[in-house]
Amino acid sequence: GAGVSQSPRYKVAKRGQDVALRCDPISGHVSLFWYQQALGQGPEFLTYFQNEAQLDKSGLPSDRFFAERPEGSVSTLKIQRTQQEDSAVYLCASTIGTSPNNEQFFGPGTRLTVL
């Protein structure tokens, strides 16, 4: 496909369960971002990868959140011991380069509901 894809599109987890969210960026895109979008809010930055290197994880809300991009393409966001406040849409975006004016292409998101 030509765009950013994310899976699953919807995830329901019981409080305390671990979840893994996948992002397939556009082929060849160097930069990859994860954002968290709570209901009625704008997306908030979580973490940034340049190829396989995680250069910024300042937005991760706690040590229960972990992200990786081992081969510089697909990325996984893992949330351990999920809490109700983790319920949100998780968006992945990729850009072709590393410039601040590069367009970020967004995936459709994964809607996580923690019961």
Add this chain to the structure above:
Amino acid sequence: AQSVTQLGSHVSVSEGALVLLRCNYSSSVPPYLFWYVQYPNQGLQLLLKYTSAATLVKGINGFEAEFKKSETSFHLTKPSAHMSDAAEYFCAVSVGAGSYQLTFGKGTKLSVIP
């Protein structure tokens, strides 16, 4: 640190009327500014971006925005609203440092009344 304020969480306009969505930013360095649109259950799509080349930026679907440094504003306009414009609109800022992540406003939901 940078921030974005979008005035009005919900704006309603009649079909054919002017669309004006307001965005003010705060940044200690020259910013890059973006407007994204989000349709239900879809990802964000770029409408337009300001990168210092020109203060009046034209985007897709007839939208445009003007960067006004003195007012720290980047309002989005469209002369004539169409039903298909109903969506949520986000203003975002990026600065030329760090990881270039986008800082978003809270969004404005646009309703178009037939």
